[in-house]
Amino acid sequence: MRELLILGAGTAGTMVANRLRRRLSPAEWRIRVVDSELRHFYQPGFLFLPFGIYRPNQVVRPKRRLIAAGVEVWEAAAERIDPEHRRVHLATGQELPYDILILATGTQPRPDQVEGMLGDDWGHRVFEFYTYEGAVRLAERLRNWAGGRLVVHISEMPIKCPVAPLEFAFLADWWLRRRGLRDRVELIYVTPLSGAFTKPVASRVLTDLLDHKRIQVVTDFAVARVDNERHALIGWDGREVPYDLLVTVPPNLGAAVIELSGLGDEMNYVPTDRHTLQAQGHSNIFVLGDATDLPTSKAGSVAHFEAEVLTENILAQIRGNPFPARFDGHANCFVETGFGKAILLDFNYRLEPVPGRFPLPWLGPMTLLGESRLNHWGKLAFEWVYWHWLLPGRSIPFVRAELSMAGKVIPAGVWTPETASSMSKR
Amino acid sequence: MPEKIIAGQTVTVDEEGYLQNPAQWNRDIAQEIASEMGIQLTDAHWKVIEFLRRDYQERGAVPGMRRLNKVAGIAIKDLYTLFPDGPIKKAARIAGCPKPTSCV
Numbered sequence A: 001m002r003e004l005l006i007l008g009a010g011t012a013g014t015m016v017a018n019r020l021r022r023r024l025s026p027a028e029w030r031i032r033v034v035d036s037e038l039r040h041f042y043q044p045g046f047l048f049l050p051f052g053i054y055r056p057n058q059v060v061r062p063k064r065r066l067i068a069a070g071v072e073v074w075e076a077a078a079e080r081i082d083p084e085h086r087r088v089h090l091a092t093g094q095e096l097p098y099d100i101l102i103l104a105t106g107t108q109p110r111p112d113q114v115e116g117m118l119g120d121d122w123g124h125r126v127f128e129f130y131t132y133e134g135a136v137r138l139a140e141r142l143r144n145w146a147g148g149r150l151v152v153h154i155s156e157m158p159i160k161c162p163v164a165p166l167e168f169a170f171l172a173d174w175w176l177r178r179r180g181l182r183d184r185v186e187l188i189y190v191t192p193l194s195g196a197f198t199k200p201v202a203s204r205v206l207t208d209l210l211d212h213k214r215i216q217v218v219t220d221f222a223v224a225r226v227d228n229e230r231h232a233l234i235g236w237d238g239r240e241v242p243y244d245l246l247v248t249v250p251p252n253l254g255a256a257v258i259e260l261s262g263l264g265d266e267m268n269y270v271p272t273d274r275h276t277l278q279a280q281g282h283s284n285i286f287v288l289g290d291a292t293d294l295p296t297s298k299a300g301s302v303a304h305f306e307a308e309v310l311t312e313n314i315l316a317q318i319r320g321n322p323f324p325a326r327f328d329g330h331a332n333c334f335v336e337t338g339f340g341k342a343i344l345l346d347f348n349y350r351l352e353p354v355p356g357r358f359p360l361p362w363l364g365p366m367t368l369l370g371e372s373r374l375n376h377w378g379k380l381a382f383e384w385v386y387w388h389w390l391l392p393g394r395s396i397p398f399v400r401a402e403l404s405m406a407g408k409v410i411p412a413g414v415w416t417p418e419t420a421s422s423m424s425k426r
Numbered sequence B: 001m002p003e004k005i006i007a008g009q010t011v012t013v014d015e016e017g018y019l020q021n022p023a024q025w026n027r028d029i030a031q032e033i034a035s036e037m038g039i040q041l042t043d044a045h046w047k048v049i050e051f052l053r054r055d056y057q058e059r060g061a062v063p064g065m066r067r068l069n070k071v072a073g074i075a076i077k078d079l080y081t082l083f084p085d086g087p088i089k090k091a092a093r094i095a096g097c098p099k100p101t102s103c104v
């Protein structure tokens, strides 16, 4: 019996376990997944919890039920990976051997990484919505909030779903208006980036929206600490941003097991071949989802496209064939903009988000890089798609793993052709 | 891309003055860009610049503050003393690396 071992049964680990179970003979291959958390969270729903758009029980399901019969589930934390002996040590003291290892341990918000973030204001004036508990606590706080300075803040890049804090600001504007509170609130968006988003074309569109919604923007802000007495973010350059209510996205770091095993970079992300998804220097270790250091968004949609590519590549490797598939960095993200509208972004390593239609050229029905009601319904429908198509490991009709150029309006100079140097970087 | 003469050398730069080809860089160029910014280069500055260049060549990306801190052992506070306001952007320009872009 040969062993395929998956660490992490979140979005990525669940999808790839279910895909591979269908394709690998149970007589030849055992598939095991290891995860210490028993609940599966629909993380995109965390954005909607604080505003009461989703109820808490909508975003949680027991993990086991989402994983195919025939996959062994180990409820334990992986403590150390030993690539030399092809073994993983668990916190329970047990050891699991592997022939192929898939790392899908994701990324976690780490408020402990910023001085003062977990101080007296934590849970009173300082909140986050990147965990289930955090989003529920924030919902309770917002319910009876009377207004003041609301600061939405990103501590450090990269973070998973890099548009989520912007969406939070847009939804806060909409929610405050509906409650008749908007005139009593100063809404401020604080980012370490030089603009609203990482990619220029989309950044212009999103900056216009922030302007239009009277959301002030503070850019290039690197946070040194949270001052709990003065209730202010303090930047390394000496700038101060006072808050009455701070909604921060703490630094996101890869799992401790990656760091302890010496497999990570300075943020505990695993250096990964951007096309084959192999861990650099380890031919039988693959990396999936938020755990990679790939230069694309950390998002569920990315994990889904990667899982399609990875499944084919693992099957090829087992049969001794060359890798048939190359991951192109494809990401597809809905950006809620409030008032029942959303923007859709579709991009990869070489093409930043541009205007157009999706998934069908000209017909859409969804609009790329423009606000529409249908995009908003698309975002809400994503929840159903997530539970019923993505996690079971099905492909979405009309949406391929590879980015499609059809239906996109590409401004001059925006598409980067693949050059020898851009390929040799990794 | 515009060309510019820095320390007697013709180099290609972008609109914001970042060198487009790290191979066109030398220490005199670094000195001149730094003094344009009002920075007098000391050994502590050179330690940052040399790490930036080496890391950029090896990984194809300008390292961020966390990496400078964790891998090169340089405290973030010191970075702000050496290169006030925006240390990574300033140091990258002096080191002849392209303008740092944050990951998506």
Ligand SMILES: Cc1cc2nc3c(=O)[nH]c(=O)nc-3n(C[C@H](O)[C@H](O)[C@H](O)COP(=O)(O)OP(=O)(O)OC[C@H]3O[C@@H](n4cnc5c(N)ncnc54)[C@H](O)[C@@H]3O)c2cc1C
Pocket: A007, A008, A009, A010, A011, A012, A013, A034, A035, A036, A037, A042, A043, A044, A045, A046, A047, A076, A077, A078, A079, A104, A105, A106, A107, A129, A130, A131, A160, A161, A164, A255, A256, A257, A288, A289, A290, A291, A298, A299, A300, A301, A302, A303, A332, A333, A334
């Ligand atoms: C607020 C918010 C909004 C988002 N919105 C969107 C969106 O609209 N669209 C979108 O596509 N994506 C969105 N995302 C991102 C998406 O949720 C993640 O990118 C996706 O879940 C990544 O999957 P993953 O499997 O890599 O990581 P996760 O799903 O986080 O899973 C990692 C798993 O590893 C386990 N683990 C960690 N360490 C260990 C260990 N040592 N041993 C065993 N198990 C371990 C964890 O318990 C966890 O179950 C959002 C995220 C957030 C927080």
